[in-house]
Amino acid sequence: MKEELTTKAYGLAKERYAAIGIDVEKAMDALQQISLSLHCWQADDVAGFESQGSLTGGIQATGNYPGKACTMEELRQDILKAASYIPGTHCLNLHEIYGDFGGKFVDRDQVEPAHFESWMQWAAENNMKLDFNSTSFSHPKSGNLTLANPDKGIREFWVEHTIRCRAIAEEMGKRQGDPCIMNLWVHDGSKDITVNRMKYRELLEDSIDRIFAIDYKNMKDCVESKVFGIGLESYTVGSNDFYIGYGVSRQKIVTLDTGHFHPTESVADKLSSLLLFIPEIMLHVSRPVRWDSDHVTIMNDDTLDLCKEIVRCNALSRVHIRLDYFDASINRIGAYVIGSRATQKCVLQALLEPLDTLRQYEANDRGFERLALLEEAKSLPWNAVWDMFCLKNGVPVGEEYVREIEKYESEVTSKR
Ligand code: RNT
Ligand code: ZN
Numbered sequence: 001m002k003e004e005l006t007t008k009a010y011g012l013a014k015e016r017y018a019a020i021g022i023d024v025e026k027a028m029d030a031l032q033q034i035s036l037s038l039h040c041w042q043a044d045d046v047a048g049f050e051s052q053g054s055l056t057g058g059i060q061a062t063g064n065y066p067g068k069a070c071t072m073e074e075l076r077q078d079i080l081k082a083a084s085y086i087p088g089t090h091c092l093n094l095h096e097i098y099g100d101f102g103g104k105f106v107d108r109d110q111v112e113p114a115h116f117e118s119w120m121q122w123a124a125e126n127n128m129k130l131d132f133n134s135t136s137f138s139h140p141k142s143g144n145l146t147l148a149n150p151d152k153g154i155r156e157f158w159v160e161h162t163i164r165c166r167a168i169a170e171e172m173g174k175r176q177g178d179p180c181i182m183n184l185w186v187h188d189g190s191k192d193i194t195v196n197r198m199k200y201r202e203l204l205e206d207s208i209d210r211i212f213a214i215d216y217k218n219m220k221d222c223v224e225s226k227v228f229g230i231g232l233e234s235y236t237v238g239s240n241d242f243y244i245g246y247g248v249s250r251q252k253i254v255t256l257d258t259g260h261f262h263p264t265e266s267v268a269d270k271l272s273s274l275l276l277f278i279p280e281i282m283l284h285v286s287r288p289v290r291w292d293s294d295h296v297t298i299m300n301d302d303t304l305d306l307c308k309e310i311v312r313c314n315a316l317s318r319v320h321i322r323l324d325y326f327d328a329s330i331n332r333i334g335a336y337v338i339g340s341r342a343t344q345k346c347v348l349q350a351l352l353e354p355l356d357t358l359r360q361y362e363a364n365d366r367g368f369e370r371l372a373l374l375e376e377a378k379s380l381p382w383n384a385v386w387d388m389f390c391l392k393n394g395v396p397v398g399e400e401y402v403r404e405i406e407k408y409e410s411e412v413t414s415k416r
Contacts, residue, residue: 002398002400003391003397006387006391006397007388007391010024010385010387010388012381013052013381013382013384016381017378017381019168020354021354021357022352022353022354023354025130026350026351027351027352028388030316031088031282031344031347031348031351031389032272032393033316034321034344034347035088035092035129036088036090036093036321036322036340037093037131037320037322037323038082038083038086038100038323038340039322039324039326040075040079040092040093040095041098042074042325042326042332042335042336042339043074043078043079043082043332044068045326045328046059046095046326048098048135049072049097049099049101050099050101050105050139051105053139053140055138056137056138056139056142056187057136057137057187058229058230058231059138059187059230059292059326060291061294061326061328062293062327062328062329063327063328063329063330064227064328064329065328065329065330065331065332067332067409067412067413067414067416068328068415068416069416070416072098074116075098076122077334077412078332078413079092079300080126081333081339081408082333082340083126083128085395085404086337086340086341086344087392087393087400088344088393089128089129090128090340091128091129091130091252092123092131093130093132093133093183093322093323094109094130094133095132095135096111096132096133096134096168097135097206098119098170099115099116100117100118101115108139108141108157108158108161108164109160111161111164111168112164112167113168113172114251116168116171120172123188124175124176128403129163129180130172130180131183131322132165132168132169132180132181132219133181133182133183133184133185134162134182134184135165136161136185137187140186141154144187144188144232145189145203145237146158146187146188147188147203147207147208147211148186148200148201148203148207148238149163149203150199150200150203151190154206159207159210159340162207162211163210163211165182166182166211166214166216166219166221168214168237169181169219170216170218170219172215172218173217173219174218179219179220180218180219180220181219181220181221181282181320182219182220182221182222182254183222183223183224183225183239183255184222184224184256185224186204186238187226187229187232188200188232188236188238189229189232189235189236190232190235191231191233191234191237192234193234196283200235200237201237203237204238205242208223208246209250212252219254220253220280222252222253222254222255222280223238223247223252223253223255224238224243224254224260224284225238225240225242225244225255225257226238226257226260227240227260227261227262228240229292240260240261240263243255244274247277248277248278252278253278253279253280253282253320254282255275255281255282255283255284256274256281256282256283256284257283257284258285258286258302258303258306259284259286259288259291259293260281260292261285263288264293265329266301266305268305268306268308268309269309271309271310271313271315271319271389272309275313275318275319280319280320281318281319281320282319282320282322283306283319283320283322284324285303285306285321285322285343286323286324287302287303287371288301294325294327295325295327296312296325296330296338296339297323297325297339297342297343298338298339298342299342299345303342303343304346304349304350305347307347308346308349308350308369309348309350310347311350311353312350312355315399319369321338323340323341323343325339329353331405331413332413333409333413334402344372344389345382345383345386348386349382352377352385353377354377357373358370358374397411413415
């Protein structure tokens with residue numbers, strides 16, 4: 001029944017789009033090529049497997065919905081479950097604290113590729129490529145400053161950690177035959193007024209330069225800025241300006257987390273500027289509600305605008321779409337599925353935009369026509385194409401996944 005309806009609706013949508021010069025098959029093919037990266041930390045509220053310590057570093061997961069993944073087996077099982085409801089082939093984004101430490105405490109300046117051996121095997125078996133992140137938070141030496149710490153001992157500890165993380169990312173990239181992208185985000189900042197803004201930024205610049213000293217072939221670096229963290233409200237060492245300057249001068253990837261800007265700032269607008277000066281962009285698609293709250297990504301104007309800009313800049317191959325949110329108040333597997341599918345829906349709508357006509361209108365100063373078509377395009381039957389995309393990929397069409405996730409909850413996660 002569902003299949004029949006989906007096929008019928010798709011046929012009509014295809015004709016409707018053809019009438020405005022859009023080939024829906026081409027759009028679906030392009031969407032098929034796009035891999036999102038499931039961030040492992042949604043499954044367990046950014047806890048990881050290093051220690052039972054609490055989450056620090058100015059970030060917070062709120063809520064205590066039952067059933068979170070507590071072991072590596074549970075986490076892997078949940079990720080695969082979530083992936084089974086998301087059309088396409090996707091990557092997995094790991095943080096260093098999710099290493100397979102075999103029940104032993106392995107400090108951050110001791111971590112090695114061997115601690116990710118089982119992840120690399122698992123990822124290959126499940127056709128998932130890996131991304132990686134060094135981890136500055138939730139550690140006795142995290143404090144307020146890590147790579148920008150004037151205390152030499154602490155700073156060198158984090159430099160060593162991050163150098164080791166790059167070696168791990170290189171190994172992952174080598175094994176998967178595709179560069180592993182390693183994100184560097186440190187929470188370094190100050191709760192109250194600091195009179196040494198320049199000093200900490202000089203230290204951060206120097207630390208990162210030393211960390212990036214080795215040239216690798218199978219990994220890529222990206223650097224992520226932020227406005228502020230909880231308890232670190234007055235100053236962030238790695239601000240947007242800092243990392244734009246760093247990325248442009250060192251030709252590194254800059255990460256734009258949609259929760260890391262002032263609420264009325266458009267992240268979408270940043271793409272066309274940055275892409276002129278840096279090779280690639282990494283996105284952390286999130287949903288800030290009043291602050292960097294990391295709510296589950298949804299199909300809102302911010303996400304739509306962002307995806308439209310990627311397509312309008314013809315930059316699908318230069319922009320990596322990753323997710324970064326952690327909601328502990330709802331079913332966590334459901335959170336993965338909602339956010340991933342919402343992002344894909346936005347990309348699809350971007351791919352279905354009648355861009356040639358819109359640009360002709362613009363070139364001819366036809367402002368009314370441009371606005372009218374933009375408005376009409378919003379209600380074109382993109383959802384019928386989306387449903388067909390899901391059907392073709394063998395994942396549930398529409399809200400069907402809700403019942404299935406409920407079933408997994410009653411059979412598996414509620415028993416944890
Ligand atoms: C924090 C950053 C960072 C983290 C992850 C867990 O504000 O967004 O990307 O969310 O590293
Ligand atoms: Zn982020």
